Amino acid sequence: MSRYLALLRFCRRSGLSCICKYFLVFTFLLCAFIYFLLKIKLSIDYHYAQVLYQTQRSKICQKKINSTQEKPKLILFWTKIFTNSIDANYINSHLFASPGRCDINRCKVTNNRQELCASDAVVFHARGGIKMNDMPQERSLHQRYVLLTKEPPYKTTAIVGHLNYFFNWTATYRTDSDIAYRYFRWRRKDKIVTGASPQSYLNNRQVRAAAMISNCYSQNNREHYIKRLSSVIPVTRIGHCSWNKCHKLYYECLNELADAHPFFLAFENSLCRDYVTEKYANVIKNRRMIPIVFSKDFDLYIPNSFIDANQFSSPENLGRFLIELVKNSTLYDSYFKWANEYELVVPDENDYLCELCKKLNDPNEPNKVYDSMKKWLYDDATCQRWISKLNRTINVSVDETMDYEDSLF
Structure with a gap:
């Protein structure tokens, strides 16, 4: 409604008040018509769903099937x-x-x-x-x-x-x-690597997070969370929901982001039971950034491989934690020790x-x-x-x- 009022004020200032009023009325009526049309179609479909349930038992295949x-x-x-x-x-x-x-x-x-x-x-x-x-x-x-x-x-x-x-x-x-x-699963390696020489992963990168998002209006409001987080640390957005586009292959884009970003926001578009996609898996395979997830199912992720935004009282507190984390390369590198004990499995x-x-x-x-x-x-x-x-x-x-x-x- 606020968008319609803003457009109406613009029309008044530009001297097109009458035309804009008719346009707004037409747009409103069109949206209402489509909404009620969908409601009617839903009601019809729900009715047929009940009919299907009541009659499907009587519609038994009559053909004789040679089952061996x-x-x-x-x-x-x-x-x-x-x-x-x-x-x-x-x-x-x-x-x-x-x-x-x-x-x-x-x-x-x-x-x-x-x-x-x-x-x-x-x-x-x-x-x-x-x-x-x-x-x-x-x-x-x-x-x-x-x-x-x-x-x-x-x-x-x-x-x-x-x-x-x-x-x-x-x-x-x-x-x-x-x-x-x-999308993936993880398992413990048959042979756990012990005594491996420590590897540096931070490589003097400054605090910065990357996000690759194609669904601009998520059900879980991840865009609101990212907006507040970006007030504390720099956040680079790539994809349909930003002016920044990467026209290369996905893994090439991800690898380029890893050059300057020690963190990746692997936020899903929904916060639902067990819903974890390739966003997390791709960062794990890349092994150059720490994925930050927004989930409630810890057992779906490789232990000690991620940072859970849900464990912080606010986006600002998460941002402050990330600022301190890049000051401690030993602590940052600890998020990659999982590779000695676990492995990611991505099915066909x-x-x-x-x-x-x-x-x-x-x-x-x-x-x-x-x-x-x-x-x-x-x-x-x-x-x-x-x-x-x-x-x-x-x-x-x-x-x-x-x-x-x-x-x-």
Whole structure:
């Protein structure tokens, strides 16, 4: 509203008051129309979600399927991965060949919806275009429906939260998912390095933090936190949300930033349970900056490899700590000792299919169904937002987190 008033004052000063008033009214009515249109579409989708739940049990595949133990398990991708179809030929020849990347080769991937009734698993990507008017019309009793996503809850199509008694398994970044679909993991080395000569990492760099951000309006208000931090120490912003652009490859940009920046702000766009992306992993692989994270899941990070902004009472206190830290090279270098004991593991983008294949071929795998996707996907995620006036985080309501996204708007 303040933006509209400011524009109206400008119009009065410039003598275009009448034209601007009509423009503002038109803009307001257009936004209201789109808002109510989306509300109506949501109501229709929610209605069909309930109808789907009530009728899906009666829509049993009538085709006779020759199911044998030797037959490879068929995995059907019902939706795209974002806007791209899965490359079935590559997956089948790279993952499930003999030998292939997976330890097991008794699976096959397809995009062909004509093979729905023959499929052992049907995969739905949360941002791949799940639409109530484009759902499977039949379902086999042995099938597992799988929800696939690496996105935080507020970047997941809201209709997913209303598909109760629909999904059997989840493949997400969450540690309680049935199938791991994470950006990275870490493990202890088989041989721990002892007695290594100390290495200097600070190299006379002055206190300065870097940030590479493409999502300009985060759910957790990270931009507000960074703005206050930048009043204490210099912060270099690179990406869509700044005038500074790096037109090189990501790792080249990261390495150039490391020349003058001892710290990197690896703040995610959401502060939700288990949500940690490649932002942290890329800095760890670079091994020239200390990542500063904003999280509540310490066990997701390599021990003693990061600084947690949540442990400071304010951005200013974090900034003052960083100023003192660069004065002590021994203390700064201690944040890199993890490399003697731990290592980062970044899985291939399709490795989750190996685990899915193992589960499909396990005769002892118990039956399971998610009776409330809203609870698991949204409530249990416990997303939070940092509030500048309070100097702390508060919980984000589930209704706000459930953000409907339609490709038409």
